[in-house]
Amino acid sequence: MAYSKKVLEHYENPRNVGSMDAKKQEVGTGLVGAPECGDVMRLQIEVDPETHVIKDAKFKTFGCGSAIASSSLATEWLKNKTIDEAMTIDNMDIVEELALPPVKIHCSVLAEDAIKAAIQDYRKKNGLPELELEAKIVH
């Protein structure tokens, strides 16, 4: 399968690979996917408790190149957004930016789910009302 330049670029130089201490109050962690499905994504955000602005984001992904690129891109987009702004990131934005082919759309859905799961985790930890998340994954 031919990968787009942007996927290759993120894959070669992934941004923000790493981990944060999941126990910390300001850190939200989203872990989505399953090893059996061949993809697991973990996205973490560190949020300013006053402003709810995402100060830092990190990821680790087990998956194909498109999944790695999608999560790398997601961490870039998350930084300096408030958690509410971050909720508006749609998987189709990722598809467009990375020029993902149809068979790779689920990799971007995974990234969107990981973002939402990380924000949800942060909200739970910090006593914010939980959001109703619709399941987007259709496999």
Next chain:
Amino acid sequence: MLKLPIYLDNSSTTPVDPRVLEAMIPYYTEHFGNAASRSHPFGWSAEDAVDHAREQVARLINATEKEIIFTSGATEGDNLAMKGVFDMYSRKGNHIITVTTEHKAVLDTGKHIEKMGGEVTYLKVDNQGNIDLKELEAAITDKTILVSIMYANNEMGTIHPIREIADIVHKKGALLFTDATQAVGKIPVDVIADGIDLMTFTAHKMYGPKGVGALYVRRKNPRVKVTAQLDGGGHERGMRSGTLNVPGIVGFGKAAELAMQEMHQDAERLSALRDKLENALLGLEEAYVNGNPNSRLPHLTNISFKYVEGEGLMMAFKDIAVSSGSACTSASLEPSYVLKALGLGDDLAHSSIRFSLGRFTTEEQIDFTIDHVKTAVTKLREMSPLWEMFKEGIDLDTIEWAEH
């Protein structure tokens, strides 16, 4: 200078040996005749060339010329053998036995036969890809006409004990067909000593051209017959109509002759290189070899690198050409059905890579590959949440994954 990328996917196809190509070329230009044209020298020289190639191919597997039917490749041979026996022996029975790890050309032909009223039993394999011979014996009934078991598996290289299988099958009065696509030209295959009744193989896996193969059909003890699946001019003694692919057949013959001369030295050299590659890669943590280490092809290794995903890994392998799962299924995102049949968890099946060496593989290429793979696996593991969890001692089975 090492030329990149390095080709380590010889089980998918091999390059044509220059000596083979040289033999073929005149049959495109000068001797372009139709081997079935009996009325002029163009046809005669084509026919002579086909006869010679038939001898070369027959000799490689210890058959006689009349037992070789030229086909378009192993897929056609799988179809012709299984459907042809099913049609020819329908009065005797309708039951066929095969194995879950066969090539799609066998499995899907089996499905077709089921639709035509046949009954097919699919034997399971153990975690190294071996069948249980007792199970095979128990599965054969008086309705069983054919047992179809590949000589060597294309994904992990496990070699089945064909001689023992033949004894069991013949004792019970059925015929043995083997898809020997991965074995012929790589390891000694002798249809007499092995007790094979029908066998398919193909030129492009043994340094010959694509689009030409052969079906061996035994003529003596017993005389085996298949019903033709292509209607037409009655070529190949009525079993396979269609103008013969003369240049392809000439190339196949030459490839067979070279294999006979060079197979042993190739195998010896390649198994040493394969072992070097394998041992070096097993130096990585959590790397496992798939298949039967005591009975497998000399030039192939299939390794699972746990906690990295196969497709991502393939992408990291910019400078080497290998396959994840089998080349025939890697267009889909499913893990290999062959590795799943070994009972390998999806996680290991997803992270398996097949390295297959060939006549033109060099030690320098293997050394490069070792470094390249180690770097890629290490890089991807640093990126893998599963690797981190493993390193922290978290049992991944205790995590509630959001299945989707």
